[in-house]
Amino acid sequence: MNIILKTENLSKRYGAIQALDGLSLTIPRGSVYGILGPNGSGKTTALGIILGAIRANSGSWSWFGEEPGPKHLRNVGSLLEKPNFLPYLSGERNLKIVADIRGAGYETIEPAMIKTGIYDRRMSNFQTYSLGMKQRLGLAAALLGDPEVLVLDEPTNGLDPQGIFDVRQLIMDEARSGRTVILASHILDEVEKVCTHVAVLSKGKLLAQGTTSELLKSADVIEIAAENTEILHAVLEKIIQVRKITRNGNVLELSVDPSTPMELITGPVTRAGLSPTHLVRRATKLESRFLDLIKGDN
Ligand SMILES: Nc1ncnc2c1ncn2[C@@H]1O[C@H](COP(=O)(O)OP(=O)(O)O)[C@@H](O)[C@H]1O
Ligand SMILES: [Mg+2]
Structure with missing residues (x-):
């Protein structure tokens, strides 16, 4: 058992x-x-x-x-x-x-x-x-x-x-x-x-x-937007390195391992005929919901 x-x-x-x-x-x-x-x-x-x-x-x-x-x-x-x-x-x-x-x-x-x-x-x-x-x-x-x-x-x-x-x-x-x-x-x-x-x-x-x-391991967040959010979402959810996608207006926030190269994300997006209108990568020690949860509590 x-x-x-x-x-x-x-x-x-x-x-x-x-x-x-x-x-x-x-x-x-x-x-x-x-x-x-x-x-x-x-x-x-x-x-x-x-x-x-x-x-x-x-x-x-x-x-x-x-x-x-x-x-x-x-x-x-x-x-x-x-x-x-x-x-x-x-x-x-x-x-x-x-x-x-x-x-x-x-x-x-x-x-x-x-x-x-x-x-x-x-x-x-x-x-x-x-x-x-x-x-x-x-x-x-x-x-x-x-x-x-x-x-x-x-x-x-x-x-x-x-x-x-x-x-x-x-x-x-x-x-x-x-x-x-x-x-x-x-x-x-x-x-x-x-x-x-x-x-x-x-x-x-x-x-x-x-x-x-x-x-709790560290994750990078990639913010990405393109002219067609639906197609963008469909492309991104097929990428195995994308752990999670959170939609924030027309910006999609991806959670990826810090070792994930940018090309792994942008490659499939451009091949699908989309060109990103917004692309930002930032490091978070924790996934943001955990931070939000714990924040202000001590
Ligand atoms: N005996 C009790 N009577 C009324 N409310 C209680 C009692 N014990 C816990 N609570 C309430 O239940 C919630 C969960 O409490 P608790 O299990 O002690 O949380 P934690 O251990 O995570 O701090 C809190 O809102 C707390 O105020
Ligand atoms: Mg307690």
Whole structure:
């Protein structure tokens, strides 16, 4: 079974707010799967549903190719937005409680604390932990029982730069050791750095999903216009290097790989008897809809 999680048409409404709107995701085994979207786009709601903490209004999902049930969740470690621990108990004691609840062996506590860098402070009460240490304890809790899947909601929130680096490194190490990671983040840079796959969410809707290199790799935009837009469009859509055509009035905007030579575009156009009345090429780091989506959100 190479699909870890599949969701079909998940929807969730809170009163007038449609938090999730028909979300369908397919998460392959071994991926670091980023759910990328601005605040309020429905990431936490989606994770809450697949973890059985939030009830969906409609839609379905499967874990490991089966109807979701408690036995699957024992194989899924999660860190949701605010880790809930008991303030007057030590980090280690808190992890024992989590291990009891999850049915995870105590022998996984020590390695989890070492990996997340809180082992030295295992005897201190949770309330004395800094924000970064609290987040690390949450990560350690997610690792208890050696689950096959980690579900992490904004795991670098509130961390200092060193903490962010450490957590990203930890995620990549866990992925290398074979764990599948599902990571919700509003930080494009984080998803680009850490994730093999990405789903882009906006207002509860999926805009795109695929491998990170497919979706987020740099693209050039070529703006082109000619006297007959219909014929121009028909010619361009036959060019295999043209990833996408967006119509903007009588200008067509093509998304192409930066290595695509101009001649590959202009050749077929002139051979079709058209002469461009407008031709501009510009580089974009990301496809513009992702930029628009993320822009102004931080
Ligand atoms: N318990 C709730 N009651 C009402 N509205 C909620 C609740 N939880 C989330 N929402 C709303 O649902 C939308 C999606 O929220 P959320 O899933 O937290 O998004 P994200 O994690 O991407 O920031 C937002 O508009 C949010 O305000
Ligand atoms: Mg959230």
